[in-house]
Amino acid sequence: MNKFLLVVIFSSFFSLTVISQTSEFIERQGQVTFFSYTSVENIQATNNQVLSLFNPNSQEIAVSILMRAFVFKKSLMHEHFNESYIESDLYPKASFSGKITGFDTTETEPQTRIIKGNFTLKDSTKPVDVKATIVKTEEGYTISGTLDIMIDDYNIEVPPLLSPNISKKIEVTFNFNYASYEK
Template sequence: MKSLKILLTCMLLSMFSYSQGKFLTKQGYTSFFSSSPVEDITADNNQVLSIIDTASSKIAISMLMKSFMFEKSLMQEHFNENYVESDIYPKAIFKGEILKFSELDGNNKKATIVGDITIHGVTKKIEIHSTISKTENSIKLSGSFSIRVADFNIEIPKVVVNNISETIKVTFELDHKPYRK
């Protein structure tokens, strides 16, 4: 009987630790899309790091700007050297909170994420509407939002101002798994 109590206690503690733990992905996906009268520009990044602390509903996302891949290598070079200046500002970072996180159990629930996004050394408050699917072994987030290039002090040379939209659509998919040390 005593060993049964110990076994049940261990099982409850392990279930509690999963529900109150951290979930991580190192291979999240994000992309951005710029549409202009001259051309459309798309870039993908499959090396997005994200962690969710289920106890506090906090989320942190980090990505290397040089990990964005473009269809044309010259676009990628211009993006890193002239626009986001990846050698000076190597990462984009988001720190925030998933509102009402504990109420969002199940699949395809609407979630609001609020926090600070830092790009090109500039931090702005942002609210993101997303979809969340939560199980014991996975927390999936997906969604999109728009940012204005000028808000992050990214200068577009006049010679290509018609090639790049003032507003960029950012899309993300993050599949977090339980973090085990």
């Protein structure tokens, strides 16, 4: 009887492990923050409505960012960001799709890996390499990291008068807490 119980427990554990390794994971309220440093004024905004999917087996990740969901300390910054720089009416979302290099689904310790992919903002798509930390959790995975984007790469035009107020390089940080997603 004990051998039978042991086989049932082992089979159940193995089935759960296989299911969790073949599942896709979703983050519906991921966080993306950007920061621009200048000597005149720092600009920072946070978006907590970012959607992302992660498939550990294929090592693929996709992210969709609603541009109007960024929150600024000053409402005028929000207005200028959406109307003048990002043109959110024409380009309502930014996106990223990529693949994690060297990711090991069996590893229980945090892994620092490079995600190679394409980032699309406004009407431009550019290849990027993102350094990220991946942590396996009880619910799924946490993926966080930072990347720098150059505003010139994404056709973000800054009037000459305002150019001292806006950095050419924007630091983007992200944090996604993925939970299992069943289709």
